Amino acid sequence: MTKKSRASTILKRIGDAVSAPKRRRDRQREEQQKELYITFGEQDALDILSYAGxxxxxxxxxxxxxxxxxxxxxxxxxxxxxxxxxxxxxxxxxxxxxxxxxxxxxxxxxxxxxxxxxxxxxxxxxxxxxxxxxxxxxxxxxxxxxxxxxxxxxxxxxxxxxxxxxxxxxxxxxxxxxxxxxxxxxxxxxxxxxxxxxxxxxxxxxxxxxxxxxxxxxxxxxxxxxxxxTFPFMSSELVQESGILYGVNKSNNSLVILDRFSLHNANSITFAQSGAGKSYTTKVEILRQLMQGTRVIVIDPEREYKRLTESVKGTYIKLSAKSKQKINPFDLATTVHEISDLSEHTQDLMDVIGLMAESLTAREKAAIDKAILKIYKKSKTKQPLLEDLYAELRKLGQLKLCEKLEKYISGSLADVFNAQTNVKLDNRLVIFDIKDLPENLRQVMMLIISNFVKNQVMAKPEKRLLIIDEGWILLQHEESARFVAGLVRRARKYYLGVSIISQQANDFLKSEYGRAIASQSALRILMRQDTTTIKGVVNEFNLSEYEQSFLLTCERGDALLIADQNHVAVKVVAAEKEHPLITTNPAELYSS
Known part of the structure; x- marks a missing residue:
């Protein structure tokens, strides 16, 4: 091979080595172009996720x-x-x-x-x-x-x-x-x-x-x-379009709007020391529930809701030893008395009679059960009375029990519980005032009113709210505590929300039935506490250190609202026209 041909070969090899990457890129481009020809017009995952324009x-x-x-x-x-x-x-x-x-x-x-x-x-x-x-x-x-x-x-x-x-x-x-x-x-x-x-x-x-x-x-x-x-720590917000305004969120000044009937139950529990604003908060909710078409019933032991009732043209029922308005404990809200309907009602009446008789033995309970069924069987056109039960118990030889019930039949309290019901729940706001009753009878009357409301609700379910003020009174005896715990548990089935208000947080939460009521309440309203009650409240509701400090130092009208899993610190506010109807401030009520 000549020098010239050798040099030509070397140059050709160098040229091939230099152009090899270019030829490789051209081949890859041709292959990619062929793939595009194949997939053109087909839709892949990226096309599905992408925007149209x-x-x-x-x-x-x-x-x-x-x-x-x-x-x-x-x-x-x-x-x-x-x-x-x-x-x-x-x-x-x-x-x-x-x-x-x-x-x-x-x-x-x-x-x-x-x-x-x-x-x-x-x-x-x-x-x-x-x-x-x-x-x-x-x-x-x-x-x-x-x-x-x-x-x-x-x-x-x-x-x-x-x-x-x-x-x-x-x-x-x-x-x-x-x-x-x-x-x-x-x-x-x-x-x-x-x-x-x-x-x-x-x-x-x-x-x-x-x-x-x-x-x-x-x-x-x-x-x-x-x-x-700059980290976006978010405070809890509570806004439900179908709800009512409870107040202003203290963390971010947003509105707290809640529909208690959209929670897993419509029950609530309110704990607050005296002067913390629990009555004011309750009245604010009553006014706004009325605007939503909710029928509200209140058991008022301290006559705090009279002015509110007059303002909205509600029904004010004053129950006392001398009042003409009566509630029959045996009123079932229906004259059709089937055995299946009476079973639950009989147990509720057992609690009422047990409270009136100050405890019952097992034999007395059996006798009352038998007597209740008999008197309802005999009563075809009207509701039986306490005197009918008394007469039936005498026939059964329950003389000792009859002695305990004597004062309610022919004694000083004969006109309180032994009469046919002459009150109705047909108004949108009904207040039961029991302040004039003796202390030892308030618990009995609160139990009878609650049972009466429950029977009315069962007969005609509609959106109702039952508010029991000073609810701790009902926990003083096992019979009334058991009844209220059962009422709270069953209320949801009848479109009823039960709201219990109490100052005595410790006594309430120490009771087995009190804790059951608290656990069955989807809405908890916690207002200012003192050092003697805060520990029990913190343990029961699993509050944080901040929430504990808030409850010890918050102002009148401030509350910690717990709705299911939401915790919100709220300032309860009333409109300018609402405030005069609900205030309990003596300086405003009695100023000239």
Whole structure:
């Protein structure tokens, strides 16, 4: 082979080696093009998930008919506080918030900090030499930079770069512009300055998506303390469209709107020391439940609801030894007495008779059970009376038991419990006033009223709320405690909510039936407690240290609302026209 041909061969090999990558890329491109020809027109997973169309404008995007605009925070307040991001976190519109946080290496940060400190110090000295006033625009950054440098050197702080982006979504362009102005006003009120990402809305959208990719790159240096305060700690909110207004959320000033009938049961328990505002809170709820069409029945041992009843034209029933209004303990709200219907009612009557007779033996219970069935069997057109039971017990030889019931038949209390019912629950608000009854009879009457209401509700179920004030009275005897616990347990089946109010939290929760009532109440309203009751309340409802401190120090009208698993601190508020109807403040009631 000649030198010329050898050189030609070498050059050809070199050319082939140089062009080999290009030929390989061309082949790959041809293969990819063939794949595209095969799959063209087919739909893959990406096509299914993607939007149908996107319109890009200077300051907003329109994706599938939804208008979107992204803003970034360009300026921050000089001082960071624990609630400095609340106006953004609790902004009540459809927005997405994205934080991008990057730690800055201290070795890279310190030289830049020192350079900045030198620049600011030089500017300050130059201004002093010229006799000019050195303003806060120089001194504040200088002091902050020196303080941050010292803390970084001691390991007390770290430096971060943070970017905060907010994406607003609306159905129309007009609504988008309106929401944008409102957001900018809310932020500027807290000394945050925001800007719309003009000509960068696509990059801004990419930065909002949960991919950890910051394409907008609008960063701000923050120390670790300030960065930690931007974490979006959310306070509990309780807003149900079908509910009533209970008050204002003390954590974020949002409204607390709750529908107790949408919870897993409509029962509630209220614990508060005297003067904490439990009656006021209850009356606020009564007024608003009435506006929702709920029928409300109240057992009032202290005559606190009379003015409210008169104001809304409710029915006021005063039960006492001399009153003309009566409730028959045997009133079943129906004259059809089937054995299957009587079984539950018989057990409830057993509790009432047991309370009136101050305990029963097993033999006496058996006799009462037999006597109740007989008197209902005999009564065809009207309800039996206590005297009918008394006569039947005498026939059965229960003389000792008859002696215990004698005072209710022919003694001093003959006119209280031995008469046909002449009251009705046909008004939207019915108050049973039992203040004039002797202390030893209040518990009996509260039990009879509760049983009467239960029978009426069973006969005609509709949305009702039974409020038992001073409910701890019913826990003093096993018979009444057992009855109320059963009523609370079964109330949901008849569209009834039972609300029990008590000052005696400790006594209430020490009772087995009291704890059962509390566990069967989906709504718990806890108001101010003292040091003697707080421990039992905290243990029963598993409260946090903050909630314990809140209950010990809260003001009149403040409450901790527990609805199922939601815990909300609320300030109960009444409208200007509601307040005169429900206040119990003597200074307001008796002022000239």
């Amino acid at each position: 996107l319109e890009e404008n200077v300051d907003y995007l329109c994706i599938d008919g939804v208008y979107m605009r992204t803003l970034f925070i360009s300026g921050y307040p000089f001082v960071a506080s624990s609630d400095w991001m609340d106006s953004l976190i609790h902004f009540n519109h459809d927005i997405d918030i994205s934080y991008h946080l990057h730690e800055v290496d201290a070795r890279a940060a310190l030289p830049k900090l020192n350079r900045k400190i030198t620049e600011l110090e030089s500017t300050r000295r130059a201004m002093m030499r010229e006799g000019r006033i050195v303003g806060s625009e120089i001194t504040d950054p200088l002091e902050s930079a020196i303080d941050l440098r010292d803390k970084i050197q001691r390991g007390q702080e770290k430096l971060f770069q943070m970017a905060i982006y907010i994406c607003i979504r609306s159905e129309t362009k007009e609504e988008l512009d309106k929401t944008t102005k409102l957001l900018e006003a809310n932020l500027s009120a807290r000394l945050f300055y925001s800007k719309v990402a003009r000509y960068q809305q696509l990059e801004a959208l990419q930065s909002i998506l949960p991919r950890g990719e910051d394409q907008l790159v609008q960063k701000r240096n923050l120390d670790s303390s300030s960065a930690a305060l």
